[in-house]
Amino acid sequence: MSKMTMSQKILAAHAGLSEVKAGQLIEADLDLVLGNDITSPVAIKEMEKFNTEGVFNKDRIALVPDHFVPNKDIKSAENCKCVREFARRNEITNYFEVGQMGIEHALLPEKGLTVAGDLIIGADSQTCTYGALGAFSTGIGSTDMAAGMATGKAWFKVPSAIKFNLTGKLNKFVSGKDVILHIIGMIGVDGALYKSMEFVGDGVSSLTMDDRFTIANMAIEAGGKNGIFPVDEKAIEYMKEHAPNREYKIFEADEDAEYDEEYTIDLSKLTPTVAFPHLPENTHTFDEIDEIKIDQVVIGSCTNGRIDDMRCAAEILKGRKVADSVRCIIIPATQSIYMQAMEEGLLKTFIEAGAVVSTPTCGPCLGGYMGILASGERCVSTTNRNFVGRMGATDSEIYLASPAVAAASAITGKLSQPSEL
Amino acid sequence: MKEAKGSVFKFGDNVDTDVIIPARYLNTTDPKELAAHCMEDIDKTFIQNVKEGDIIVANKNFGCGSSREHAPIAIKAAGVSCVIAETFARIFYRNSINIGLPIVECEEAAKEIQNGDKVSVNFDTGIITDETTGKTYQGQAFPEFMQKIIDREGLVNYINAKQ
Numbered sequence: 001m002s003k004m005t006m007s008q009k010i011l012a013a014h015a016g017l018s019e020v021k022a023g024q025l026i027e028a029d030l031d032l033v034l035g036n037d038i039t040s041p042v043a044i045k046e047m048e049k050f051n052t053e054g055v056f057n058k059d060r061i062a063l064v065p066d067h068f069v070p071n072k073d074i075k076s077a078e079n080c081k082c083v084r085e086f087a088r089r090n091e092i093t094n095y096f097e098v099g100q101m102g103i104e105h106a107l108l109p110e111k112g113l114t115v116a117g118d119l120i121i122g123a124d125s126q127t128c129t130y131g132a133l134g135a136f137s138t139g140i141g142s143t144d145m146a147a148g149m150a151t152g153k154a155w156f157k158v159p160s161a162i163k164f165n166l167t168g169k170l171n172k173f174v175s176g177k178d179v180i181l182h183i184i185g186m187i188g189v190d191g192a193l194y195k196s197m198e199f200v201g202d203g204v205s206s207l208t209m210d211d212r213f214t215i216a217n218m219a220i221e222a223g224g225k226n227g228i229f230p231v232d233e234k235a236i237e238y239m240k241e242h243a244p245n246r247e248y249k250i251f252e253a254d255e256d257a258e259y260d261e262e263y264t265i266d267l268s269k270l271t272p273t274v275a276f277p278h279l280p281e282n283t284h285t286f287d288e289i290d291e292i293k294i295d296q297v298v299i300g301s302c303t304n305g306r307i308d309d310m311r312c313a314a315e316i317l318k319g320r321k322v323a324d325s326v327r328c329i330i331i332p333a334t335q336s337i338y339m340q341a342m343e344e345g346l347l348k349t350f351i352e353a354g355a356v357v358s359t360p361t362c363g364p365c366l367g368g369y370m371g372i373l374a375s376g377e378r379c380v381s382t383t384n385r386n387f388v389g390r391m392g393a394t395d396s397e398i399y400l401a402s403p404a405v406a407a408a409s410a411i412t413g414k415l416s417q418p419s420e421l
Numbered sequence: 422m423k424e425a426k427g428s429v430f431k432f433g434d435n436v437d438t439d440v441i442i443p444a445r446y447l448n449t450t451d452p453k454e455l456a457a458h459c460m461e462d463i464d465k466t467f468i469q470n471v472k473e474g475d476i477i478v479a480n481k482n483f484g485c486g487s488s489r490e491h492a493p494i495a496i497k498a499a500g501v502s503c504v505i506a507e508t509f510a511r512i513f514y515r516n517s518i519n520i521g522l523p524i525v526e527c528e529e530a531a532k533e534i535q536n537g538d539k540v541s542v543n544f545d546t547g548i549i550t551d552e553t554t555g556k557t558y559q560g561q562a563f564p565e566f567m568q569k570i571i572d573r574e575g576l577v578n579y580i581n582a583k584q
Contacts, residue, residue: 025566038447042490045450049577051584068448075448125488125512141490141516143576151580155566189435190482194511223482225511279435366444366487385486387439389462 003258005161006228007196009251010136014119022160022258030060031135032113033148034122036104036362037065041082042142043123047150055090056152062094062113062122063087064104067362072369102334102360105129105217105302110334112242116231117249121145121154126302126384128219131228132212133235134250138226159225161196162187163259166203168268173418175312176211177304177382177402180218181273182265185283193223195260198253200230203267209238210308217303218384221280272417274380275400278388286417292399293325296379297410298391299403300331300358301365304382307337309403314346316407316418317353323413328355329364329371355410367391373398380409424543425502425523427475430460430467431536436479437486438513442495450491452498459495473500476542478534480506484513493517503542505549505560507531518567521574525549530558544571 002019004012012020014028035043040063055061063083068076087095094113101107105126108114116134120127125139140154148154164183184191197219199212207215212229219227229235231250239248274289276282299305299313310332322328330350332338338360341347350357364371365383373379373392378399381391386398399415408416440463442455449455460467477496483506484492493516496504503523517524523544530549534540538553547560563571573579 025564038444039488039490042450042494046577049581051581073448079448079450123488123490125486127488139488139512141488141493141512141519143490143519144515147519147576147580157564189485190508190510193482193508220512223485223510366439366447368444368447385437385439387437387486389443390439394462 003254003256005196005257005259006198006230006251006253007136007161007226008158010117010119011156011158020158022158024158025155026158027153027155028119030121030148030152030154031118032060032062032120033145034062034064034104034108034120034124034127035145036067036124037069037076037080037083038067039123039142039145041079043145043149044082044086046143046146050150052150055149058091059093060152061092061149062108063092064096064101064107066101066103066360067366068368069101069361070098070359100335103302103305103362106306106333106337109133109213110242110336112246115239115243115246115248116235117251121148125220126217128224128226129213129217129302131216131219131226132209133239134229134231136226136228139220157194159194159196160260161198162192163262164197164199165201165262165264166199166267167201167264168203168266169206170267170270173404174270174272175402175404176207176214178270178273179267180215181275181280181283181400182270184218184222184280185273186263187222189221189279189281190223192219194225197222197224197227199227204229205232206267208308209234210306213306214303221384272402272405274405274415275386277386277397280386280400289415292378292415294380294409294414295326295377296371296373297326297328297406298364298371298379298381298383299406300333301362301383302333303384304403305331305333305337307340309382310337310341310346312403313407314349316404316421317355317411318349320353320411322354322410325413326410328410329358330355331358332360334360364391380406380415382406423545424541425474425476426541427472427502429476429478429534429536429538429540430471431534432463432477432479434481435485436463436483438484438489438492439486441484441492442489447489447491452494455491455495456498459499468499471499471501474502475500476540477501477504478531480531481508483509485510488512490516490520493520493522497522505530505542518570519576521571523571525560527558527560530560
């Protein structure tokens with residue numbers, strides 16, 4: 001009898017094996033290979049060195065220029081041109097031009113390109129997001145992306161896993177972001193190094209799909225190879241809506257699957273959580289936070305630019321004003337989220353509150369553009385990393401938080417939770 | 422390359438890909454241009470001082486963060502012949518092997534070797550020698566499969582040779 005985790009079962013199935021064990025090296029067939037405007041140009045150059053011609057399957061590659069798009073400068077424009085021309089030359093089905101594109105990890109599930117049971121690699125570290133739907137997805141670099149595009153295969157070291165047993169239900173204005181920041185604070189930025197993070201338990205059912213995307217998205221911030229959720233009614237409903245033409249496959253961990261560690265987290269006990277500079281593990285809750293004045297707020301990114309996030313920010317900003325001392329930048333992650341936010345009147349709320357609303361882009365999250373920090377400035381951001389210089393000057397500071405905390409902070413001009421309003 | 426030999430640049434825990442190569446320079450894919458900004462946000466003088474063959478030694482979780490292959494590319498193009506660390510973040514580890522940047526995991530060496538020490542690494546045996554202190558360390562050997570990729574100086578050549 002096998003004793004496999006959910007992640008191991010997906011890997012085994014894609015390697016044509018009945019069983020795999022942690023530490024085993026396997027070669028597996030890929031369902032999707034992803035790249036963006038930063039990583040794809042390097043991969044495209046590598047592609048030219050392969051003996052093989054063209055790509056393994058034009059329908060199973062997704063190219064999403066989203067980082068420095070709409071083009072922030074000439075060099076970025078050249079990179080996008082390189083990706084665009086490659087996509088045309090190889091007739092890539094899932095190339096998303098400005099106007100259709102969104103932030104990749106919000107866009108691909110929305111477009112039905114990621115479903116339960118898939119094995120997905122992406123040349124972007126946050127590719128682990130699709131574990132929310134019960135897929136095995138993981139970030140790789142450009143050379144792996146090139147090899148994936150050429151051969152449809154990748155090599156993996158089968159990971160062991162940590163089990164997170166979630167119980168209870170989140171309180172108002174506490175969300176998936178607080179769950180994952182709490183976990184990273186608990187186990188550290190290398191706490192899940194090379195490992196799967198498997199989220200299970202009766203608490204999962206109360207989490208929205210957007211909460212789950214956020215949690216899986218930041219598995220990499222704990223060093224994890226992937227984060228993954230069991231497939232329940234909510235996940236199935238999501239896939240029926242977004243991927244009606246794709247067959248999904250549900251994998252479940254064996255009852256006696258082995259885990260390196262197990263944690264139980266009572267969701268009802270969590271409170272708004274903030275990661276202080278300069279590591280996502282430097283987490284604090286508001287009972288231990290002194291006054292921290294801020295200069296900027298960013299609400300968006302592949303971590304927190306989805307409709308739940310927009311609604312939460314709007315609920316807090318409605319009828320209130322962004323502090324004079326704060327620039328508040330809100331970035332719906334895809335065109336469809338942007339449209340929905342418009343139809344629900346959320347954009348009006350944002351603009352009336354004094355925030356700016358941007359077209360989808362990763363821009364500020366990685367210090368590209370659309371909100372670079374000057375020397376000494378502080379930003380409360382719903383993004384995923386707060387490393388030195390990540391958003392601008394090396395002595396600027398990033399406080400990672402949920403959309404609720406970010407919106408509340410925009411109003412007060414200092415790091416705040418919604419209950420302070 | 423069978424051996425690396427050079428002076429050590431020592432770093433601490435969790436050296437992330439944003440300090441190895443800040444995203445503001447990711448609008449280029451040119452290794453030389455990337456190398457010119459290597460480690461800029463953690464050590465502004467690194468690129469002026471690093472010489473061909475020098476070695477980076479760091480503690481836990483080296484290369485954490487982004488999947489940008491630009492990070493190991495920048496390090497390699499800066500002339501660094503090997504990175505030794507207690508542990509590596511997994512994407513950085515993969516990327517380094519795939520582009521042929523030698524990396525070695527060795528907790529004891531990473532902890533004890535000091536900035537400026539002269540160090541040599543034998544890739545066949547995995548033995549790290551701190552020539553300044555005279556002490557030797559056994560680095561962790563690569564699984565055979567990865568060693569084959571390294572021997573071919575990267576994933577592309579490995580796959581081409583297989584076909």
